[in-house]
Amino acid sequence: MQGEVGEEEITVKKVDYKALKSGGIMRQTEDGYFAVRLKVTGGNLTLEQLRGLEEVASRYGNGTLHLTARQGVEIPYIHIADLEEVIEKLKSYGLELGACGPRVRTVTACQGRSICPNGCIETQELAREIAARYYGQTLPHKFKFGITGCANNCLKAEENDLGIKGVCRPNWIKENCTACGLCTKICPVNAITLNQQEISVDYEVCIGCGDCVKACPFEAYRGEYGYSLSFGGSFGRKINIGKKLIPFISSKEKMFAIFDKTLEFYRKEGKTGERFYKTLERVGFAKLEQYLNEGEGENEGN
Ligand code: SF4
Ligand code: SF4
Ligand code: SF4
Incomplete structure (x- = not known):
């Protein structure tokens, strides 16, 4: 590697x-x-x-x-x-030394779905897979992956250079809906509107908490589980909140293709000693988005 x-x-x-x-x-x-x-x-x-x-x-x-x-x-x-x-x-004892310096650091994760009832994704398994693929790889500066299992964000995904958050995307099932309006009141970010018996979910606003799916008394939502990805977070000398460029992706394989391309992009565009967010500020987030959308790294439902 x-x-x-x-x-x-x-x-x-x-x-x-x-x-x-x-x-x-x-x-x-x-x-x-x-x-x-x-x-x-x-x-x-x-x-x-x-x-x-x-x-x-x-x-x-x-x-x-x-x-x-x-x-x-x-x-x-x-x-x-x-x-x-x-x-x-x-x-x-099966203990390995940690990585410091300009490379991929320890992958952090909350307990995720296998332990926590709120979890949308298997965070621990994903952490091991990411570590096996990228841990210790040399980059222009340190690079942190962080995985949080749901919108509660216990692991603070956006603090990381690449933050991964488990999300639930609600898909409305019209034939089950009685237009009771409960979901519109429950949504913490007012992403749901009910107009003339029709529900519409604004996915740009939706944070993927899944509350509407759990709350609907008539099973009028099908929750689809996936990942939301943020890029360029940093909580060091300068604080930068990672930007959500991929709001929803359900395929793990495609997500790994995005990780590959992200590190490739950083190696290509980053200057030695430059944190990832600094590179993104210098070259523009749009350039990364364009790079990710070339070929296999396309995301879903953007
Ligand atoms: S982020 Fe969600 S899944 Fe992870 S520990 Fe917190 S509540 Fe549980
Ligand atoms: S809570 Fe369920 S049944 Fe009520 S409006 Fe929302 S989707 Fe329809
Ligand atoms: S998943 Fe959460 S944020 Fe999204 S529409 Fe449902 S309640 Fe609102």
Whole structure:
């Protein structure tokens, strides 16, 4: 895989701090000590991995772990002399080092449909698939994927360079509708209008919460589940809310084609050290939209 971070790149003996950092090993304030960052896809760890963390933190660290803002784990106070042993030990528990620097970072995700009753999509499975395909790939700057299972947005999709949100698209079934008007009152964004027994949903306004589908007493909506994609989010020194360019796409395959093209676009258009939103500001969001719409990356119902 292009630009993947491998342990072989980490030359502990030479103390190449840059190479160490790119592989998730960050120099601490205290001389000779490092915080080791781990790859924790979707914020999920097994009990066995937690036991591994406990062992490493107590034997090599100072007995503490730090949970990062992006669902990761860092083990502080690892002495340089122990780094290689720590990496091997973590590996034996199925724990991989995290990625830092200009590359695809840990993929974050909420619990999603398999656990959370509000979920529209399987976020954890998707997080693993995205991580398997893109994690650690080199880009002009850091790049974050974040997945949230529904419009409640617990994972804050728009903070990410590429935000994925599970959405429910309501399709009206005329023959079931009694024109009771309940859905028009329930919709939190007034996307539904009822006019002369006809329902119309403004999909430009709809946030895909699915409340109308759940509330209709006559099953006059069929909920279609899919993904809404936002681009160019950033919550660092400068805050930028990702722009929703793809409001609804149901095919996972097509969505991955969009991810491929997005990273391709960033590699092509982005300058070294330039965050994705900065590239989009410079070249224009329209250029990305055009790029995504060429060939296979076309979205549905835009
Ligand atoms: S975003 Fe939705 S699916 Fe995910 S945890 Fe929150 S309520 Fe559940
Ligand atoms: S709640 Fe159902 S039955 Fe009532 S107006 Fe809406 S779609 Fe029709
Ligand atoms: S899915 Fe939610 S936002 Fe969309 S029309 Fe139904 S209630 Fe309104």
